[in-house]
Amino acid sequence: MEPAATATAIMGSSAAETTDFDAVVQLYWPRVFRFALASLRDRDAAEVLTQDCFLHAYKAWEGFRGEASVHTWLMRIAVNLVRDASRNRRLQFWKRLRTGDSEGIGVYARDGRLSPEAETLLREQIAGIWKATASLPERQKSVFLLRFADEMTLLEIAAATGLSENAVKVHLYRALRSVRAHMGRSE
Amino acid sequence: MTSHLSSDQICRWLAGERGYEEQRHLRACPECRTDVEQFQNALAGFRNSLEQSPVPAASYSRTRQSLPRWILATAALAIMLAAPVYWNAHHQGEAKQSMTEQTETDDLLLERVNAGLSRTVPSSMEPLMQLMSKEEK
Numbered sequence: 001m002e003p004a005a006t007a008t009a010i011m012g013s014s015a016a017e018t019t020d021f022d023a024v025v026q027l028y029w030p031r032v033f034r035f036a037l038a039s040l041r042d043r044d045a046a047e048v049l050t051q052d053c054f055l056h057a058y059k060a061w062e063g064f065r066g067e068a069s070v071h072t073w074l075m076r077i078a079v080n081l082v083r084d085a086s087r088n089r090r091l092q093f094w095k096r097l098r099t100g101d102s103e104g105i106g107v108y109a110r111d112g113r114l115s116p117e118a119e120t121l122l123r124e125q126i127a128g129i130w131k132a133t134a135s136l137p138e139r140q141k142s143v144f145l146l147r148f149a150d151e152m153t154l155l156e157i158a159a160a161t162g163l164s165e166n167a168v169k170v171h172l173y174r175a176l177r178s179v180r181a182h183m184g185r186s187e
Numbered sequence: 188m189t190s191h192l193s194s195d196q197i198c199r200w201l202a203g204e205r206g207y208e209e210q211r212h213l214r215a216c217p218e219c220r221t222d223v224e225q226f227q228n229a230l231a232g233f234r235n236s237l238e239q240s241p242v243p244a245a246s247y248s249r250t251r252q253s254l255p256r257w258i259l260a261t262a263a264l265a266i267m268l269a270a271p272v273y274w275n276a277h278h279q280g281e282a283k284q285s286m287t288e289q290t291e292t293d294d295l296l297l298e299r300v301n302a303g304l305s306r307t308v309p310s311s312m313e314p315l316m317q318l319m320s321k322e323e324k
Contacts, residue, residue, distance in 0.1 A: 051246055125225075148234060177198045183226075
């Protein structure tokens with residue numbers, strides 16, 4: 001099966017029908033890594049967490065019945081690992097040391113369609129969003145990143161976090177309010 | 188239109204709480220629509236900035252075990268059991284060879300002792316005894 005066809009099959013069908021775990025790793029590795037990177041703001045920790053995520057997934061792969069999509073299932077594992085990592089005191093220590101250091105993330109690619117003024121404003125707003133996400137409470141941060149970094153739907157976020165859809169909306173609203181305040185738009 | 192959507196209303200809108208009043212206002216008010224679009228653009232730029240970060244290659248070393256653990260454990264146990272057996276066999280061979288050499292040496296020494304005991308006179312007197320026996324003949 002061609003990689004694209006494999007990817008389509010995995011995204012469109014339950015895991016029970018899919019036995020090619022390598023294709024799952026190839027397809028979802030970047031998404032899990034980016035979520036981990038935005039959550040932890042540490043490339044090494046994000047890579048280790050991504051490896052752990054797929055190790056957990058591999059061990060549970062045989063028993064996965066496809067009640068959720070593979071993507072939602074993987075992100076649920078990643079959310080739990082991020083929560084555990086955030087509670088890890090050692091990691092907290094390193095995170096404090098790295099305050100303000102985004103490890104090369106948040107590099108905005110220039111959009112040639114915008115005027116220089118608009119470009120500068122957008123760049124400042126993006127920097128504000130990065131700053132805001134660093135200070136969000138854990139649950140708000142996960143919900144915000146799943147929605148705006150990974151583009152999951154509210155229902156998918158609910159499945160990945162174990163929250164109700166309404167609770168997801170509340171966390172998302174609070175996160176957006178904090179982000180908007182960091183962008184200087186809280187009036 | 189005198190009043191615009193508040194920041195809270197815009198945040199609720201983007202969080203998925205899409206009330207009819209807000210929807211109607213956004214259709215009618217270009218200023219609030221621009222505000223929402225700018226916020227959405229910033230969020231899209233945030234996602235774009237994350238996607239610019241290089242992603243390390245997927246590592247299989249921890250996601251896949253090259254051999255099941257029970258095979259590795261069995262192999263280790265087999266080595267542990269086989270090593271003393273080989274050691275004993277090797278040293279038993281050496282001991283046998285050493286014992287054979289020792290026996291040969293002992294036999295040679297015993298022959299010399301017997302030869303010494305069977306002499307009637309000391310070896311230094313033997314030429315004299317041979318002369319005396321010739322004269323008697």
